[in-house]
């Protein structure tokens with residue numbers, strides 16, 4: 102049964118939830134909107150897509166994996182042993198105000214970190230304790246293309262509860278059992294038919310406002326075929342300046358680096374975000390770099406999302422169409438254009454006739 | 457004027473690998489760098505206040521290739537500075553200049569219209585930008601939404617060019633008085649510290665500020681990521697992030713032309729140009745020097761003078 106929450110009660114509802122969960126929501130910070138712990142001093146901003154999505158809540162930009170300490174063996178001072186302490190940290194957390202695309206990003210993380218042979222304990226611990234309350238989009242931006250990659254302005258993938266803005270408040274619907282637990286609050290009343298109809302209408306309008314979705318089923322094959330066509334990738338990447346804005350703001354990018362930060366005899370092994378657009382990515386200890394230029398690196402970013410990941414995960418594209426990599430890219434490089442160009446690229450005769 | 461610029465580029469194109477200019481991006485408000493390889497590409501060229509990017513950033517990596525570049529006044533200073541430092545060869549680059557009336561700050565436009573993601577149409581005429589978004593029309597005077605650098609611009613016409621198209625414009629100001637900096641510095645230390653603690657906290661270490669900077673030339677060998685030597689830790693604290701900004705600003709002292717790319721590129725709107733304003737003023741006060749004006753000049757920190765005019769070490 103769908104519920105209704107009055108707009109004026111949103112703050113109190115979140116406060117109430119704050120007694121059980123650490124509530125993280127999009128707030129204003131300088132000229133940006135970022136996910137932070139909601140406090141009285143911070144201003145909630147849900148009128149536009151956040152500059153940076155909530156991925157950092159479950160996959161922090163930097164986290165300690167283990168702490169370590171070198172100690173002398175009292176029996177044999179010649180010997181040093183290292184004491185290692187694992188630091189898995191997780192607490193009940195509620196992510197509020199994720200957009201359907203943001204929430205769907207966690208599906209990609211789940212695929213990479215919880216469903217593969219090697220499980221990521223750190224991510225899993227946080228994921229299990231997290232509850233995602235998303236906000237459906239009744240307006241779409243010029244950079245939105247969730248419908249191209251299997252999503253939708255009212256998509257529920259990765260969410261536990263979905264809110265839809267309607268006149269005077271929100272329609273509140275549970276998506277999972279976890280979400281069901283939130284439906285009992287006394288601030289929520291039963292939503293009448295008129296409200297449900299309004300939500301349906303607004304969401305249909307939002308869907309209709311998106312550009313028609315091309316068929317990307319052929320992309321893995323097409324991108325494999327373009328793998329050695331460096332001329333294509335050089336032209337596509339010409340304007341890229343090789344920063345990390347696209348990947349770090351992307352709700353699905355999950356590459357990381359592991360480094361030891363040591364001071365004296367103590368230190369920590371930390372995991373921090375890495376990104377395939379940077380020169381250091383996969384730079385080998387020998388000095389050899391298999392992705393020596395930005396053309397190879399853009400190929401990796403697009404290839405991972407539209408070819409290698411779907412190839413390994415039942416066709417699931419590792420892009421949720423949030424558009425952040427387009428609008429926040431300093432040079433407005435448009436991934437839609439790159440994928441469309443790859444789709445439409447006719448391979449030179451001699452390359453296709455070879456095999 | 458735009459047509460004249462296009463014709464000039466088309467004439468020069470056969471001798472060049474490509475010419476870099478601006479075209480329209482994903483909507484009517486966002487331009488994007490345009491690489492023109494064929495005459496048809498030149499038809500997509502745009503010129504006006506949406507040409508926010510400093511294309512000189514691409515030049516060092518293209519050293520050795522023959523390319524053309526379209527520049528605003530401020531961009532041309534970056535080209536001059538790159539020449540001063542031998543980071544590019546003069547004979548490899550053909551510079552197309554035109555008079556600039558100022559470029560927009562997308563952040564300021566967002567403050568006026570609320571969300572820059574819902575653009576339907578944009579028009580610019582006689583100093584007024586009209587943005588249609590969500591069915592509403594917003595008229596903005598360019599001077600209210602222009603990039604800060606355009607407010608203290610002294611060189612709206614290219615300081616050097618091979619082809620200059622259009623009539624030269626008068627500068628915005630004769631002298632840069634650094635009022636923005638004075639205003640920030642009038643706050644007590646605690647406030648300034650808290651400001652930076654808060655602003656730098658959301659830095660995602662994407663290094664767009666570094667990579668967008670035409671003069672930040674270490675790039676692939678940056679101290680921020682080098683493990684050996686280990687200057688900065690990968691820890692996600694304000695301390696390391698702030699440290700990087702100070703290193704960037706220091707390395708740019710006397711070289712930075714305050715083109716503002718670092719700040720414009722920052723995806724989370726951290727006002728990092730302020731650091732460079734501070735250093736630029738210090739260089740001006742100490743050496744009476746402006747970066748990127750004369751391709752033959754040596755930047756003060758790359759030169760040695762036994763007796764500096766404004767550093768009276770012997771009198772201390």
Ligand code: SF4
Nearest residue numbers: 341342344347378430
């Ligand atoms: S944000 Fe843009 S410029 Fe930066 S690496 Fe990504 S595509 Fe390249």
Ligand code: SF4
Nearest residue numbers: 351420421423424426
């Ligand atoms: S690739 Fe771009 S559009 Fe796709 S999910 Fe990542 S940031 Fe969003």
Ligand code: SF4
Nearest residue numbers: 669712714715716718
């Ligand atoms: S530091 Fe910033 S303002 Fe200075 S030259 Fe580099 S990008 Fe331009």
Ligand code: SF4
Nearest residue numbers: 659660662663665722
């Ligand atoms: S561009 Fe902004 S977010 Fe990125 S590293 Fe620079 S200051 Fe940080």
